[in-house]
Amino acid sequence: MDRSNPVTKILRGLALLAIGLFFLFPLFWVALMSFQTNEQILRIPPSIVFEPTLSNYWALISGRLVSTAGVLEIKFMGNLWNSVFLSTTSVALALILGVPAAYAFARFRFRLSEDIAFTLLSFRFAPPLLVLLPLSLYFQDIGLTDTYVGLIWVYQLIALPLILWIVRGYFEDISPDIEHAYRIDGHSWWKTFTKIALPLARPGIAAAALLSFIFCWNNFIFALILASAGKQPVTVGALAFVTASGIQYGQIAAAVILSILPTLLLALYAQRYLVEGLSLGAVKG
Structure with a gap:
């Protein structure tokens, strides 16, 4: 197969893109979860359309986790x-x-x-x-x-x-x-x-x-x-x-x-x- 052929380059690029998406998708989904509340994460069916929140990151930085059991101190x-x-x-x-x-x-x-x-x-x-x-x-x-x-x-x-x-x-x-x-x-x-x-x-x-x-x-x-x-x-x-x-x-x-x-x-x-x-x-x- 001629590697300089434009069709070959396109197919190779699509194959690399598919492989990259396959391996990076779990990380992408975790990144989406980090901007959602527990209710949004656990809803069925899941959706990538949601109102993002920074509360998860703020809880980590401030060391105070708000849950149904009250406020928990985390380090x-x-x-x-x-x-x-x-x-x-x-x-x-x-x-x-x-x-x-x-x-x-x-x-x-x-x-x-x-x-x-x-x-x-x-x-x-x-x-x-x-x-x-x-x-x-x-x-x-x-x-x-x-x-x-x-x-x-x-x-x-x-x-x-x-x-x-x-x-x-x-x-x-x-x-x-x-x-x-x-x-x-x-x-x-x-x-x-x-x-x-x-x-x-x-x-x-x-x-x-x-x-x-x-x-x-x-x-x-x-x-x-x-x-x-x-x-x-x-x-x-x-x-x-x-x-x-x-x-x-x-x-x-x-x-x-x-x-x-x-x-x-x-x-x-x-x-x-x-x-x-x-x-x-x-x-x-």
Whole structure:
């Protein structure tokens, strides 16, 4: 089929549009729900014609949810800040630990290197429920239950393996001859790492950081068990909208829209790094 044919271009565009609408329709419907009251959402048949309201967003921002049971105090904005703080800090710490480790695994061969790397990766294989009980008991003994430090530590189980393996593959794609030439001029290993390897691996590091941030942001079970309401992220804070008087669908929809905005903006900003980093580094076997 001739790709330059106008008919082919139109058909390809229609196919892409249909696929895009299919995958984006749930998000579009949630966005509509965020501007409706519970009565409008639950009416049968549903309709996209309604009088929009900002009451759902105002309830989240003000922290006061009006329901049939009265006025409920909610801490959604605090939960949103917790998500930003926990995810950002966890990814930053994972980058500090994981990028040099990824470089070491990519450039140096030492005893049990592959076993150690695979062990770190295996942390991603284990279901969270498998480690929750020993973690909760351990955290109670050392006083890390319901603390930011404890949650950030646990989040390393999510972020560190991703960063280590994605960035390692990217470092392996960079020719070591460039670094050898720089070393011949008398520069140290550390300077070679910071001046040559890191700039060349920037797209892969950005891709790994973005994916790790998304996984940390979406985490639910660790924060549910290991933290109280004051430290919990937005994924757990959304449970506050399931009350004895019913489920506040409008507030849940507004919470979904607000909670995906940070990751969406970050993904749009780093999308070129994400595509380049995954295509060049993460697919290396």
